[in-house]
Amino acid sequence: MDKKYIKMWNNCLANRTERMKGSAIRELLKLTQMPGVISFAGGWPAPELFPVREFEEAARYWLPREGDKMLQYSVTEGLPPLKDFLVDYMKRYNVPAEPENILLTNGSQQALDLIGKVFLNEGDKIIVSEPTYLGALQAWNSYGPQYVTVKMDEKGMVVEQVEKLLKKDKIKFIYVLPNFHNPAGTTLPLERRKKLTDLVKKYDTFIVEDDPYGELRYEGEDLAPIISLLKEKVIYLSTFSKTLSPGIRLGWITAPASVMEKFVQAKQAVDLHTGTLVQYLAWDLCHRGILRAHVKELREVYKRRRDVMLESMEKYFPKGVKWTKPEGGLFLWVIVPKGIDMKKLLDKAVKLKVAYVPGAEFHANGGGENTFRLNFSNAKEDKIVEGIKRLGKLLKEAIG
Amino acid sequence: MDKKYIKMWNNCLANRTERMKGSAIRELLKLTQMPGVISFAGGWPAPELFPVREFEEAARYWLPREGDKMLQYSVTEGLPPLKDFLVDYMKRYNVPAEPENILLTNGSQQALDLIGKVFLNEGDKIIVSEPTYLGALQAWNSYGPQYVTVKMDEKGMVVEQVEKLLKKDKIKFIYVLPNFHNPAGTTLPLERRKKLTDLVKKYDTFIVEDDPYGELRYEGEDLAPIISLLKEKVIYLSTFSKTLSPGIRLGWITAPASVMEKFVQAKQAVDLHTGTLVQYLAWDLCHRGILRAHVKELREVYKRRRDVMLESMEKYFPKGVKWTKPEGGLFLWVIVPKGIDMKKLLDKAVKLKVAYVPGAEFHANGGGENTFRLNFSNAKEDKIVEGIKRLGKLLKEAIG
Numbered sequence: 157m158d159k160k161y162i163k164m165w166n167n168c169l170a171n172r173t174e175r176m177k178g179s180a181i182r183e184l185l186k187l188t189q190m191p192g193v194i195s196f197a198g199g200w201p202a203p204e205l206f207p208v209r210e211f212e213e214a215a216r217y218w219l220p221r222e223g224d225k226m227l228q229y230s231v232t233e234g235l236p237p238l239k240d241f242l243v244d245y246m247k248r249y250n251v252p253a254e255p256e257n258i259l260l261t262n263g264s265q266q267a268l269d270l271i272g273k274v275f276l277n278e279g280d281k282i283i284v285s286e287p288t289y290l291g292a293l294q295a296w297n298s299y300g301p302q303y304v305t306v307k308m309d310e311k312g313m314v315v316e317q318v319e320k321l322l323k324k325d326k327i328k329f330i331y332v333l334p335n336f337h338n339p340a341g342t343t344l345p346l347e348r349r350k351k352l353t354d355l356v357k358k359y360d361t362f363i364v365e366d367d368p369y370g371e372l373r374y375e376g377e378d379l380a381p382i383i384s385l386l387k388e389k390v391i392y393l394s395t396f397s398k399t400l401s402p403g404i405r406l407g408w409i410t411a412p413a414s415v416m417e418k419f420v421q422a423k424q425a426v427d428l429h430t431g432t433l434v435q436y437l438a439w440d441l442c443h444r445g446i447l448r449a450h451v452k453e454l455r456e457v458y459k460r461r462r463d464v465m466l467e468s469m470e471k472y473f474p475k476g477v478k479w480t481k482p483e484g485g486l487f488l489w490v491i492v493p494k495g496i497d498m499k500k501l502l503d504k505a506v507k508l509k510v511a512y513v514p515g516a517e518f519h520a521n522g523g524g525e526n527t528f529r530l531n532f533s534n535a536k537e538d539k540i541v542e543g544i545k546r547l548g549k550l551l552k553e554a555i556g
Numbered sequence: 557m558d559k560k561y562i563k564m565w566n567n568c569l570a571n572r573t574e575r576m577k578g579s580a581i582r583e584l585l586k587l588t589q590m591p592g593v594i595s596f597a598g599g600w601p602a603p604e605l606f607p608v609r610e611f612e613e614a615a616r617y618w619l620p621r622e623g624d625k626m627l628q629y630s631v632t633e634g635l636p637p638l639k640d641f642l643v644d645y646m647k648r649y650n651v652p653a654e655p656e657n658i659l660l661t662n663g664s665q666q667a668l669d670l671i672g673k674v675f676l677n678e679g680d681k682i683i684v685s686e687p688t689y690l691g692a693l694q695a696w697n698s699y700g701p702q703y704v705t706v707k708m709d710e711k712g713m714v715v716e717q718v719e720k721l722l723k724k725d726k727i728k729f730i731y732v733l734p735n736f737h738n739p740a741g742t743t744l745p746l747e748r749r750k751k752l753t754d755l756v757k758k759y760d761t762f763i764v765e766d767d768p769y770g771e772l773r774y775e776g777e778d779l780a781p782i783i784s785l786l787k788e789k790v791i792y793l794s795t796f797s798k799t800l801s802p803g804i805r806l807g808w809i810t811a812p813a814s815v816m817e818k819f820v821q822a823k824q825a826v827d828l829h830t831g832t833l834v835q836y837l838a839w840d841l842c843h844r845g846i847l848r849a850h851v852k853e854l855r856e857v858y859k860r861r862r863d864v865m866l867e868s869m870e871k872y873f874p875k876g877v878k879w880t881k882p883e884g885g886l887f888l889w890v891i892v893p894k895g896i897d898m899k900k901l902l903d904k905a906v907k908l909k910v911a912y913v914p915g916a917e918f919h920a921n922g923g924g925e926n927t928f929r930l931n932f933s934n935a936k937e938d939k940i941v942e943g944i945k946r947l948g949k950l951l952k953e954a955i956g
Contacts, residue, residue, distance in 0.1 A: 161788045162814045164760055168728060169818060170677050170699075176821045200629055208623030211833075215615035223608030227801035229600055262662060262827040269826040273698065277570050294825045298673060299570075328568060360564055388561045401627035403832030414562045418569060421576045425694045426669040426826065427662040432803030433611075434831060 175297045190506075194543035196530040197511040199338065199398075199486055203534075205457060206401055207441060207450050214440035226436045232424045234260030234408070235435035241442045242408060249370060250384040251392055253410045259419050260430040264368055264395040264407040266423075268295035271329075271364060271391065273422045274415070276301050280328040283321055285313045287489070287518030287527070289338045289366065292331060301328070303520035310480065312337055312344040315351045327361045329391075334382060335370045336485025339518045339529035343483050346379050353386040362389040368398050368407075371451050373484035374459035388412060396438055398486065398533075399451050404434040458486070458533050464540050465532045472548030474555050479530075486533040489515070491526060496554050498528040504553075510546040575697045587906050594943035596930040597911040599738065599798075599886055603934075605857060606801055607841060607850050614840035626836045632824045634660030634808070635835035641842045642808060649770060650784040651792055653810045659819050660830040664768055664795040664807040666823075668695035671729075671764060671791065673822045674815070676701050680728040683721055685713045687889070687918030687927070689738045689766065692731060701728070703920035710880065712737055712744035715751045727761045729791075734782060735770045736885025739918045739929035743883050746779050753786040762789040768798050768807075771851050773884035774859035788812060796838055798886065798933075799851050804834040858886070858933050861940060865932045868941050872948030874955050879930075886933040889915070891926060896954050898928040904953075910946040 219226060233239070239255040246253055261267045268291065276282075278300035284292070286305035293303070304325065306317045313332060321327060332352065334344040344352075356363055365382045383390040395407035409419060423429070441447055462482065469479060469490075479490045490512075492498065499514035515527025535543060587593060619626060633639070639655040646653055661667045668691065676682075678700035684692070686705040693703070704725065706717045713732060721727060732752065734744040744752075756763055765782045783790040795807035809819060823829070841847055862882065869879060869890075879890045890912075892898065899914035915927025935943060 157788060157812060157814055161812065164762070164789070165812065165815045167760060168675055168762065169815075170673070170675050170680075172677075173674060173818050173821075176818065176825060198629070203624035203628050206624055206627040208619050208627065211623065211627065212615060212619035215612060215619070219608050219612040219615070223611065224603035224606055225803075227606040227608065227611065227803040228603050229598070229802045262831070265825075266827040273570070274573060275568055275570050277572075280570075291828075298822070298825055360567060362564070362568065388557060389564070401833070402629045403625075403627040405827065405829075405831040412557060412561065412565065414557055415565045415569075418573050418576065421573075422698070425576060425665075425698055427666040427805065428691070429805075431662070431805040431831060431834060433801070433834060433837075437833075 172298045172300065175300060193506065193509045193511055194535055194539050195511040196535065196543060197513050198534060199531055200534040201398055201402065202457060205454060207446055210441050210446045211437055214437045218436055218440060222436065226433045228432060230429055230432040232420050232429045234258060234430060235432065235439060238435050238439040241439060249378065249381060251381050251410060252384060252387045256413050256416060257410050259409045259416065259423060260435060261407045261409060262405040262430055263397055264366065264393050265291055265295060267393045267407055267409045268292050270409065270419055270422050272296045272299040274418045275328055281325050283318060283327055283330040284520050286520065287339050287515060287524055288331065288520060289333060290517050293520055305521055308340055308342060310342060311348065312342040315348045318352065319355055322355060322359045322361065329362050329364050330356065331364045331366065332382060333366045335367055336372065336482050339487050339489050339515065341480035341482030341485060341488040349380065349382050349385060353382060356386065356389050362391065365390050365392045367392060368395045369485035370394065371399060372454060372458060374455055374462060376483045383410065399447060399454065400438060400441055404438060406430065406434055406438050461532045461537060461540060464537045465530065465544060468541050468544035472545050474548065474552045476555055477551055486531050488530050488532065490528050490530060492551060493555060494526050497525045499525065501550060501554055505547065505550055508546045508550055510543045572698045572700065575700060587911055593906065593909045593911055594935055594939050595911040596935065596943060597913050598934060599931055600934040601798060601802065602857065605854060607846055610841050610846045611837055614837045618836055618840060622836065626833045628832060630829055630832040632820050632829045634658060634830060635832065635839060638835050638839040641839060649778065649781060651781050651810060652784060652787045656813050656816060657810050659809045659816065659823060660835060661807045661809060662805040662830055663797055663802065664766065664793050665691055665695060667793045667807055667809045668692050670809065670819055670822050672696045672699040674818045675728055681725050683718060683727055683730040684920050686920065687739050687915060687924055688731065688920060689733060690917050693920055705921055708740055708742060710742060712742040712748065715748045718752065719755055722755060722759045722761065729762050729764050731764045731766065732782060733766045735767055736772065736882050739887050739889050739915065741880035741882030741885060741888040749780065749782050749785060753782060756786060756789050762791065765790050765792045767792065768795045769885035770794065771799060772854060772858060774855055774862060776883045783810065799854065800838060800841055800847060804838060806830065806834055806838050861932045861937060864937045864940050865930065865944060868944035872945050874948065874952045876955055877951055886931050888930050888932065890928050890930060892951060893955060894926050897925045899925065901950060901954055905947065905950050908946045908950055910943045
C-alpha cells in the first residue's frame with residue numbers, strides 16, 4: 157500500500173490505540189504450533205478430554221427440535237434456562253444470584269471488557285495484585301486506568317497493603333483472583349477474604365472477583381467466594397472455558413441488579429447478545445449432568461499433571477529456583493534468582509523446544525523479570541516430564 | 557438493595573454510560589413475544605427457512621473428527637479456512653480481499669464496536685445518513701462522537717451534501733449502507749458510489765461500508781461495492797446473520813492490512829477470538845455450497861414477501877402515506893404526513909396487535925417522528941396482509 161495511505165490510517169487512529177498492544181502470549185501461542193515444542197505457555201485445557209461426543213449428541217438432539225430458536229437472534233441477557241441452571245449451580249459454591257443478576261458473555265474476557273466499559277474513566281485507579289492476570293490488563297488498558305499494585309505472598313494478595321491504598325486514594329475497584337490465581341497459583345485464605353470485604357464496606361469502592369478455575373480444586377476444602385460475604389459490593393465472573401470448552405466462548409457476569417442494566421446496555425452495543433446456538437448446547441450439557449461429571453474427571457487428570465510437574469521440578473530444577481504449589485487451577489509460578497531475565501531466555505527455551513510465559517507480562521507496572529508462569533493442564537504427563545527436563549537444562553545454564 | 561449501595565454503584569459508573577441507552581427496538585422485541593402480535597419491528601430472518609438440517613449434519617460430521625480443535629481456543633483473526641472461503645466468496649461481489657484483510661467478529665455489531673474502539677476519540681465527527689442504522693449509533697455512542705447528518709432521497713444518501721461537510725469540518729469517517737439501506741430500503745446508484753470515492757480521495761477521511769444484505773437482491777443488477785472502487789480507504793463489513801443464521805453471531809471486517817493489526821489487538825482485548833465451534837460449522841455450510849443455495853431460496857421467499865407487503869400497502873394504507881420500494885434486503889420505510897408521531901402511535905398499534913419501529917430511533921440528531929420502518933422477512937405472507945391491514949386502520953384513524 158502507498159505510504160500516503162498508511163500515514164492516513166495512522167493519523168485516524170483513536171488515542172486509546174496507543175495503549176493497546178499485542179499480547180506476548182499471542183505471539184507465543186504461534187510458537188507452540190511448531191512441531192516438537194512442548195508448551196506450558198497458554199492456559200489451554202487438555203483437548204483430548206473435551207466432551208466432544210456430548211456436544212455432538214446435544215446438536216443432534218436439539219437442532220431438529222429447536223433449530224428455529226437456536227439459530228435465531230435472542231435476548232441480550234442470555235438464554236433463560238441457562239441462567240436458571242447457573243443460579244442453582246452457583247448456589248453449590250455459595251455464590252448468591254437470581255436470574256436477573258446474570259449476564260452471559262463471550263467468555264470471561266468479554267466480562268472484563270464490559271467492566272471497563274461500564275466503570276472506567278481515564279485515570280481511574282484500580283488495585284491489582286503483582287503479578288495479575290494479563291488478559292484483565294489487556295481488556296482495561298484501552299480505558300486508560302492507573303494500576304495500583306499490591307504484593308503477593310504464598311497466600312495471595314497481601315490484604316494489609318490494600319487498606320493503606322484505600323486511605324490514600326480514591327480506588328474504583330479491587331481486582332481479585334481468589335482461587336488458584338493466574339499466574340501465581342495461590343489461594344486467598346478465608347481470613348483475607350473477610351478482611352477484604354471489611355475494608356470495602358468502609359470505602360466507596362467494590363471488588364471484581366474473577367473465578368474461572370474455582371471448580372478445579374485438587375485438594376483441600378472449597379472456600380467461601382468473596383461475593384458470598386458481601387454480595388452488595390462484589391461483581392463475580394466465571395466461565396465455561398476451563399470446564400466445558402473455551403471454543404464455545406461462554407462466560408458470565410454476576411452483579412447486583414442495580415448495575416445489571418448498564419451491563420446489558422453495554423453488551424447490546426458491543427454485539428447484541430451471546431450466541432444462541434452455543435448457549436443451547438452448553439445448557440444441554442449442564443442440565444444432563446455432563447458438566448458435573450466432566451469437572452470430576454478434569455480434577456483427577458489435572459491433579460496428576462500438577463503432581464508430575466511438581467515432582468519433575470524437584471528433580472530437574474537447580475537450587476535457587478522457587479515455585480508455588482497450587483491447590484487447583486491450571487498454573488504455577490516460578491521465581492528464579494534476581495538478575496536472570498526470563499523474557500530474554502525465551503528464545504533459548506524455544507530452541508530447546510519448550511515454552512512458558514515470562515512473568516514480566518503479568519506485572520502492571522513493570523518488574524518480575526526473574527519470574528515465569530507454567531501451565532500444567534494442556535500437556536500429557538510424559539510431555540510434562542520432558543518439558544520440565546528441558547527447562548531445567550535452560551535454568552542450570554542461566555544460573556551457572 | 558439498600559439505597560446506599562445503589563448510590564455507590566451509580567457514583568462508580570464511567571462517564572460514557574450517560575451516553576449509553578437501552579434500545580427501543582429491544583423493548584419492542586419483548587412486545588412481539590406476546591401472542592397474536594404480528595411484528596414488522598425486528599430485523600429477524602424467517603426462522604422456518606434456517607438451514608437447520610445442514611447445521612446438524614455439520615455438527616454430526618465434524619465434531620467426532622475435529623472436536624478437539626472445534627472446542628479449543630483459536631487465533632484472534634478467525635478460522636483460516638473460513639477466511640479463505642470468504643476471500644473467494646467476496647470476489648464474486650467484487651470485494652477485493654486477501655486472508656490478512658479479514659477479521660471474524662461476533663456479528664456485524666461487534667465490527668461496528670471495534671471501529672469505534674480503534675478510531676473514535678470523544679468529539680470526533682462522523683457523517684451518517686438521516687435516517688441511519690440504529691445499531692451503529694448504539695455501538696458508537698459510548699465513544700462520544702458527533703454525528704453530522706446527510707439527507708437521503710429515493711436513491712439513498714445525497715452525496716452532494718457530503719462535499720460541503722468535508723470542506724467545512726475534519727470528518728473521521730463516512731458511514732454508508734449502499735445496498736437496501738437499513739432503515740430506508742434505498743440503494744445507492746453507481747454514480748453516487750463513484751462520487752463518494754472521488755471525495756474521499758481528496759480528504760483525510762475514509763468510508764465504512766456496511767453491507768449485511770448485499771446478497772439479498774430481488775431485482776436489478778448487483779452494483780460495484782464501494783470498496784471495489786477504492787480499497788485503500790474503505791472498511792467493509794458483512795455478516796452471516798441474514799444468510800445462514802443470526803444465532804451463530806458471525807460477521808467479518810475487511811480492512812487494509814495496515815489497520816488490521818489494531819483491529820486484531822482490539823478484538824483480542826474484548827473477547828480473545830470469535831467462537832471456534834460456530835466458525836467450523838459456518839465454514840462447513842459455506843464450502844459444501846449450502847450458503848449459495850440457501851441465499852437463492854431466501855431471495856425467492858423474501859421477494860414474494862416484499863411484493864405482498866407492497867401490494868397490501870397500496871390496498872390498505874390511506875392517501876398521504878409514502879414508502880420506499882426496495883430492490884432487496886429486509887426493510888422498507890414509510891413516511892406519513894407531518895404532525896403524526898409514530899412513536900406515540902405505537903401503543904395503539906400494539907393494542908391492534910401489530911408492531912413496527914418508529915423512525916425517530918434512526919435519526920442521530922432528532923427528527924423523523926412521522927416515519928417508521930417495516931421488516932418483511934420475518935412474517936409469512938398471510939400475516940403480512942393481516943398486519944398491514946391493521947396498520948392501515950391505525951393510519952387512517954391517525955390521518956383522519
